[in-house]
Amino acid sequence: MEKRVFFKGWWLPALLVAPQLLISFVFFFYPSGQAIWNSLFLPDPFGLKTEFVGLDNFRFLLSDPYYLASFKTTVIFSTAVSVSSMALGLYLAALADRLIKGAGVYQTLLIWPYAIAPAIAGVLWLFMFNGNIGLASYYLKALGYEWNHTLKGDQAMFLVILASSWGRISYNFLFFLAGLQAIPKSIIEAAAIDGASFWKRFGTIVIPLLSPITFFLLVVNIVYAFFDTFGVIHTITSGGPEQSTTILVYKVFSDGFVSQDLGSSAAQSVILLVLVGILTVIQFKYIERKVHY
Amino acid sequence: MVEKKKSGYWLTHLGLILGVLFIFFPVWLTFVASTVTQDAIIYPPLPMLPGTEFFENYANALFRGSPEGYGAKVPVIKMMMNSAIMAIGITVGKIIISLLSAFAFVYFRFPFRNLCFWLIFITLMLPVEVRIVPTYEVVANLNLLNSYTGLIFPLIASATATFLFRQFFMTIPDEMVEAARMDGCSPMRFFFDILVPISKTNIAALFVILFIFGWNQYLWPLLMTTDPDMRTIVMAIDSMIPTGDDYAHWPTVMATAMLAMIPPVIVVISMQKFFVKGLLESDK
Numbered sequence: 001m002e003k004r005v006f007f008k009g010w011w012l013p014a015l016l017v018a019p020q021l022l023i024s025f026v027f028f029f030y031p032s033g034q035a036i037w038n039s040l041f042l043p044d045p046f047g048l049k050t051e052f053v054g055l056d057n058f059r060f061l062l063s064d065p066y067y068l069a070s071f072k073t074t075v076i077f078s079t080a081v082s083v084s085s086m087a088l089g090l091y092l093a094a095l096a097d098r099l100i101k102g103a104g105v106y107q108t109l110l111i112w113p114y115a116i117a118p119a120i121a122g123v124l125w126l127f128m129f130n131g132n133i134g135l136a137s138y139y140l141k142a143l144g145y146e147w148n149h150t151l152k153g154d155q156a157m158f159l160v161i162l163a164s165s166w167g168r169i170s171y172n173f174l175f176f177l178a179g180l181q182a183i184p185k186s187i188i189e190a191a192a193i194d195g196a197s198f199w200k201r202f203g204t205i206v207i208p209l210l211s212p213i214t215f216f217l218l219v220v221n222i223v224y225a226f227f228d229t230f231g232v233i234h235t236i237t238s239g240g241p242e243q244s245t246t247i248l249v250y251k252v253f254s255d256g257f258v259s260q261d262l263g264s265s266a267a268q269s270v271i272l273l274v275l276v277g278i279l280t281v282i283q284f285k286y287i288e289r290k291v292h293y
Numbered sequence: 294m295v296e297k298k299k300s301g302y303w304l305t306h307l308g309l310i311l312g313v314l315f316i317f318f319p320v321w322l323t324f325v326a327s328t329v330t331q332d333a334i335i336y337p338p339l340p341m342l343p344g345t346e347f348f349e350n351y352a353n354a355l356f357r358g359s360p361e362g363y364g365a366k367v368p369v370i371k372m373m374m375n376s377a378i379m380a381i382g383i384t385v386g387k388i389i390i391s392l393l394s395a396f397a398f399v400y401f402r403f404p405f406r407n408l409c410f411w412l413i414f415i416t417l418m419l420p421v422e423v424r425i426v427p428t429y430e431v432v433a434n435l436n437l438l439n440s441y442t443g444l445i446f447p448l449i450a451s452a453t454a455t456f457l458f459r460q461f462f463m464t465i466p467d468e469m470v471e472a473a474r475m476d477g478c479s480p481m482r483f484f485f486d487i488l489v490p491i492s493k494t495n496i497a498a499l500f501v502i503l504f505i506f507g508w509n510q511y512l513w514p515l516l517m518t519t520d521p522d523m524r525t526i527v528m529a530i531d532s533m534i535p536t537g538d539d540y541a542h543w544p545t546v547m548a549t550a551m552l553a554m555i556p557p558v559i560v561v562i563s564m565q566k567f568f569v570k571g572l573l574e575s576d577k
Contacts, residue, residue: 005467006400007480013401017409020394020455027428027447028416034427092312095305102306108565109313113320114572115557117509117527123534123550124319127326133543135322138337169316171572178573227422231511235531249422256426257516265426272423280417 032273038266050263057267066243067251067268074247077161078225085165086217089172090210094202096173097180107177111170118167119231125163126236149237153244156237160245163236164229172217179213180206219283223276248272320554326547327351334543346544354548359533359541369549372526375441377556379514379525380507382445387454387503388496395458396484400470413452421447421513429516439520448506448513454499457574461495462488498571501564505557526553 039057041050061067092110096103113121128136129149137147149155183206191201227249233239239246239254246254252272256265326334329344354369397403398410421428428447437443465488473483489496514528524532530549534541561568 003399003463003467003470005470005474006402007470007474007483009401009480010403012480013397013403013406016397016401017394017413020390020413020452021409023390023446023450024413024416024452026431027450028424029412031424031427031431034430035424038427088312092309095308095312098301098305099309106309106313107569108562110316111565111568112558112561113316114568115505115509115561116320116554117511117557119509119511119527119531120550120553121319123530123546124323126534127543127547128319128322133335133337133339135337135339166316166319169312174569174572178569223420227420230422231509231527234511234515235534252422252425253512257429262426269423269426276420276423 035266035269035273038262039270042263053263057263058271061264061267061271069243070246070248070251073157073243073245074226077157077164077229077245077247078222080161081164081168081225081229082218082221084161085168086172086176086214086221088165088169089174089217090176090214092169092173093176093180094206096177103177107174110173113167114170114174116167117231118164118229119235121163121167122160122232122235125159125166129159149241151241153241156241156245160229160232160236163232164225168221168224172221175213175217176210179210183209216283219279223279226272226276248275323547323550326543327551329544331540331542331544335540350544350548351552354545354552359545367521367524367529369526369552371522372524372529373552373556375444375523376508376525376527376553378441379444379510380504382441383448383507383510384500384503386445386449387451388499390449391452391454391458392489392492392496395455395462396488398455398459399462400480400483413455416450417452417456425512425516432517439518439523443517444510444514444523444525448510454503457495457499458492461492465491494567494570497564497567498574500571501560501568502571504560508557 040052040054042053042057043050092106096106096110099106126134128134129147131137131148131150134147140147147155149159187205188201191205196204226247229247230249230253233245233247233250237245239250248268249272252265252268255261255268322339325341325343326339327350328347329340330346333340333344356368356370358367358369394413398406432438432443432447435443437446469487470483473487478486509527510525511528514525515531518524518528521529526549530546530553533546533549
């Protein structure tokens with residue numbers, strides 16, 4: 001779509017796009033190019049010179065059991081976060097949609113956690129499950145269940161999933177509620193008159209009509225779980241115990257900044273770059289960016 | 294009308310209230326912990342109702358930081374200032390450069406317009422986390438570590454806002470420009486007197502989303518700032534919880550957590566209408 005009417009001249013528009021182009025070049029294109037370039041080199045241990053190694057960094061990564069484990073961790077983590085927060089969001093949205101009055105009040109009460117930083121959410125849940133003083137771990141102990149997420153990998157994983165999903169419910173709730181409210185009531189009523197029960201209506205009318213939003217949310221939530229949950233993991237587990245909660249983006253950070261393994265970290269960045277690229281293409285290709293109601 | 298049963302009605306409310314409680318509970322505990330003494334916390338279980346130390350704990354956190362021997366010691370008010378500067382810098386910066394470039398793309402024809410458009414389009418794809426190491430090097434080479442400029446500018450490089458404004462400008466009737474040109478209105482005058490004022494709602498919606506995005510940044514400030522005076526509240530809270538056997542001063546930590554949540558939550562609630570619009574239309 002193009003405008004038929006426009007202003008003349010070329011230096012003014014050039015001036016107008018200059019700031020954004022400049023910032024994109026300095027902080028986006030140059031670093032991204034640098035990441036790709038670095039991924040082809042291996043610095044010696046003293047950082048004095050680098051050696052061109054072609055795709056060796058990638059070959060090494062893809063046979064590195066720690067990296068493959070991190071891949072698996074990321075898949076489990078992002079699936080669990082996306083599915084649980086979407087399920088709860090849909091459940092609450094479906095309930096709120098049934099109300100004629102009061103949906104707005106619940107909306108206000110449910111959406112504000114969107115504003116809470118993942119790192120702060122991490123601190124909140126860490127406090128509840130702290131091995132010495134946490135309320136949750138105290139009562140679990142009283143029930144005879146030993147809680148120690150600093151030693152047990154599966155408990156650590158559960159905790160980071162819980163903390164990450166908790167803050168994400170509001171986002172999914174809001175989108176599902178908007179989607180539900182856009183379904184014409186007449187369709188639902190027609191089905192009800194024909195004798196379809198609530199669950200029948202939900203399964204055969206509501207779910208199919210919500211599928212574009214659901215798909216959109218799935219992609220967005222996976223991207224969230226891949227990147228934005230860094231704060232949760234850093235505050236609660238720092239990737240431990242024994243790397244059981246080291247997701248890919250955390251590994252880029254810990255290999256690049258903590259272990260200073262720049263070649264490997266750059267190669268990991270490139271792999272992540274390709275993954276996000278694929279997700280973005282899927283999102284643009286199969287769903288309109290603007291969700292239609 | 295779809296059938297309504299009395300019992301179903303109450304069950305609906307019950308389900309929603311359970312959801313609200315699940316959302317509120319961790320924050321309530323945090324609030325309680327920020328109002329009691331250290332002793333009340335380290336000998337569990339924590340009480341369910343607030344204690345009496347509210348003013349003491351918040352005054353401590355805001356102006357003094359954690360007491361001696363309990364991790365980092367920086368007044369939280371300083372961190373909040375840093376967070377506010379970063380968040381507002383990112384928000385205002387992004388809105389300004391996006392308004393300008395969207396205006397250029399929609400209302401002008403210039404050489405390499407499509408190329409420029411695609412270059413900006415590509416930046417949508419990559420969160421800063423992916424190119425974190427090289428971006429850090431760029432900022433270090435520019436001598437921008439521990440500076441507000443270094444905190445703000447790398448996070449402005451993304452195209453979402455540009456696309457939102459572009460889409461919105463496309464819906465504005467051509468007659469507006471025609472009329473403006475007929476009256477001899479210059480492009481910049483059209484921009485300031487017509488385009489910006491009718492974009493007010495969109496600007497407000499983006500403001501909410503970007504403010505939260507900026508305030509909640511974690512990894513970038515974590516790498517960028519080594520000077521304690523430049524820390525932002527969201528990233529600094531981690532340094533208040535020592536690892537290993539040391540105790541954190543939990544009342545101060547929890548008061549800091551509350552203080553880190555309050556500004557963005559206030560923005561969301563007070564601008565709820567714009568927030569919902571911004572979220573549904575943009576996603577960051």
